[in-house]
Amino acid sequence: MGTILLKPERWSRVAARIRTAEAPIAWAWVLAPNNQQAWQLAALSVRSATPIKSQLLRYEHLVVVTEQLRPVDAARRFRAGTASEGIKFPVQQSTVTPSWVTTEPGTTYYLTEPDWPQYFLAHSLGSGGTLYIPMMDALIGDEQPYYPTIQGALADLVYGLAPGRLQVNFDPNIMVRLTDHRARIASVTFDEGLVSVTIEEGLPGGFNRCRLRAAWRKDSKDVEWVRFDKQLDRSGPVQLETSEVPAEMWMVVVDGSSHVLDRYGWSDAFGERPTILGPLTARVARWLTEGEHQQLEYKQELGGEKVNRSFAETVAAFANGSGGVIVVGVTDDAKVHGWDPPHASDLIANVISNYVKEPVGVQVEKTLADNKPVWVVTVPVGAPESRPYRCAGRVMIRVLGTTREATTSELRRLVSPPQASARDYFGRPGF
Numbered sequence: 251m252g253t254i255l256l257k258p259e260r261w262s263r264v265a266a267r268i269r270t271a272e273a274p275i276a277w278a279w280v281l282a283p284n285n286q287q288a289w290q291l292a293a294l295s296v297r298s299a300t301p302i303k304s305q306l307l308r309y310e311h312l313v314v315v316t317e318q319l320r321p322v323d324a325a326r327r328f329r330a331g332t333a334s335e336g337i338k339f340p341v342q343q344s345t346v347t348p349s350w351v352t353t354e355p356g357t358t359y360y361l362t363e364p365d366w367p368q369y370f371l372a373h374s375l376g377s378g379g380t381l382y383i384p385m386m387d388a389l390i391g392d393e394q395p396y397y398p399t400i401q402g403a404l405a406d407l408v409y410g411l412a413p414g415r416l417q418v419n420f421d422p423n424i425m426v427r428l429t430d431h432r433a434r435i436a437s438v439t440f441d442e443g444l445v446s447v448t449i450e451e452g453l454p455g456g457f458n459r460c461r462l463r464a465a466w467r468k469d470s471k472d473v474e475w476v477r478f479d480k481q482l483d484r485s486g487p488v489q490l491e492t493s494e495v496p497a498e499m500w501m502v503v504v505d506g507s508s509h510v511l512d513r514y515g516w517s518d519a520f521g522e523r524p525t526i527l528g529p530l531t532a533r534v535a536r537w538l539t540e541g542e543h544q545q546l547e548y549k550q551e552l553g554g555e556k557v558n559r560s561f562a563e564t565v566a567a568f569a570n571g572s573g574g575v576i577v578v579g580v581t582d583d584a585k586v587h588g589w590d591p592p593h594a595s596d597l598i599a600n601v602i603s604n605y606v607k608e609p610v611g612v613q614v615e616k617t618l619a620d621n622k623p624v625w626v627v628t629v630p631v632g633a634p635e636s637r638p639y640r641c642a643g644r645v646m647i648r649v650l651g652t653t654r655e656a657t658t659s660e661l662r663r664l665v666s667p668p669q670a671s672a673r674d675y676f677g678r679p680g681f
Contacts, residue, residue, distance in 0.1 A: 253350070253351055253370075264328065264346065265328045274318045275320065276301070277296060277318070279333040296328065303318075307394050315333075315334060346371060352510075361415065363634075366434050367430045368429045369427070370427055370428075374422065386401060401416050433449060434503070436448040438525070441527035441528050443491060445492050447488045448487045461479060462480050464499065497518070500517075535619065548580040548584060549564075549577070559641070566645075570639050575626060586622050
């Protein structure tokens with residue numbers, strides 16, 4: 251989740267979007283030598299609402315140019331296929347397929363980490379085989395900024411990302427990221443039978459005609475959906491009475507034309523459940539009613555080789571997905587068994603460090619359930635630059651409440667997230 255595939259549109263329509271985007275436009279492009287040692291356009295990045303320093307950086311085997319443009323000027327260049335004077339790129343004659351990227355937790359999307367919803371287009375320039383960009387080489391030039399790697403330079407100057415988000419096998423591309431600051435879902439929590447959805451407005455008047463719409467099923471076997479629809483008029487929490495955490499729930503912020511601006515939700519297979527507030531004992535009590543799902547696992551105990559490995563596999567799977575909680579001291583059928591050996595916290599930490607190769611910053615807490623001791627291990631979403639998380643050399647993922655080894659295609663998506671996803675519980679928007 252986190253992406254919505256938009257309708258195909260013409261190049262001129264993308265240029266029109268840039269023209270009406272929020273200023274300023276960060277316009278950055280890269281030249282690299284091809285097999286014939288002729289300079290060739292390797293990348294063009296167009297980012298809205300992004301101040302950038304205009305500079306020309308010439309290195310022996312790379313040229314990076316960054317410019318701050320008005321939207322109207324950026325749109326004119328984009329429509330004409332001109333990165334700069336004398337630097338042309340092919341304009342796509344047929345349609346392109348952009349995406350809408352939401353702020354849903356755990357979203358890892360190609361060259362983007364959205365704080366606000368955004369329009370996203372990645373279009374290949376082609377001729378990748380004729381360019382050689384040694385991404386791990388250093389950039390050192392007379393009176394030019396020093397970068398330990400070309401990867402770090404391009405991530406910083408062109409894409410505004412941490413180096414680890416840019417792949418080493420660089421593919422020449424045009425990327426357009428146009429942030430939408432009208433409205434977003436800032437957080438979702440659950441407490442005392444209420445799902446609280448905090449909505450934020452980024453620009454004055456951004457809420458104009460925007461609505462929060464939601465639908466949920468209390469149990470995964472329910473056929474009927476409970477629905478909610480509210481006009482937004484101010485930033486802050488909107489509370490929905492659901493009694494318990496629904497088995498499946500989806501909510502969207504839409505504008506006056508019913509176009510999705512932002513989305514948050516979960517089911518047995520997708521999404522991230524809300525943060526449950528209140529005392530840990532109350533949270534555990536709720537988790538015991540939910541049964542194991544995409545972000546919840548029960549373990550009766552730790553200590554043996556088999557159970558330790560299974561526990562560590564689930565930790566790695568949660569880190570590779572949307573995070574999750576493991577309650578140790580509970581059987582698979584949600585019966586409280588109790589578990590509290592000496593130095594339990596150290597045991598949990600040692601099991602994780604012994605089996606999971608990449609460091610995972612878990613939170614470990616002890617509480618009581620049915621007057622018996624249990625330990626709660628909260629696993630955060632793994633850092634994109636550390637993925638995939640491996641347990642004893644295997645990449646584990648979470649699917650429908652079970653932990654298993656990733657297939658080749660699933661592993662490829664973990665390492666290089668797909669550029670578009672057609673999964674959309676509320677239909678394709680009409681952008």
